Amino acid sequence: MTPVHEVIVLTSPACHLCEEALEVLEGLRDELSLSIRAVEMGSPEGRVLVERFRPAVPPGVIVDGALFSSGRLPQRKLRRLLGGARPTVV
Numbered sequence: 001m002t003p004v005h006e007v008i009v010l011t012s013p014a015c016h017l018c019e020e021a022l023e024v025l026e027g028l029r030d031e032l033s034l035s036i037r038a039v040e041m042g043s044p045e046g047r048v049l050v051e052r053f054r055p056a057v058p059p060g061v062i063v064d065g066a067l068f069s070s071g072r073l074p075q076r077k078l079r080r081l082l083g084g085a086r087p088t089v090v
Contacts, residue, residue: 005082007036010049010060018059021073025061028075032082 007025011018018038025036039046041058053060055070062068063081 004033004035005064007034008049008062009036009038010041010046010053010055010058010062011038012041012058015058017057017072021059021061024073024075028078032079034082 009018009021009025011022022036022038025034028034029036039049041047041050041060049062050060053062053067055067057071059073060067060070061073063078068078068081
């Protein structure tokens with residue numbers, strides 16, 4: 001059985017990069033066995049996570065308890081980290 005990777009996306013209101021990251025992660029959910037949760041940076045939980053991980057800009061993406069990225073989500077890097085297959089270009 002493939003392990004499920006916990007992904008928390010720290011979001012900010014009206015953040016197009018946050019929306020983009022969530023869309024990309026949803027598209028990769030099954031392929032990379034992701035459990036995805038969005039947390040508003042200004043919420044009580046979000047403030048704790050921001051204090052702990054200190055993402056430079058939203059979205060902050062936390063994968064399996066470690067800050068993975070902030071800002072635009074690097075898809076190739078995420079696939080390498082989690083061992084996903086690269087899409088085939090025809």
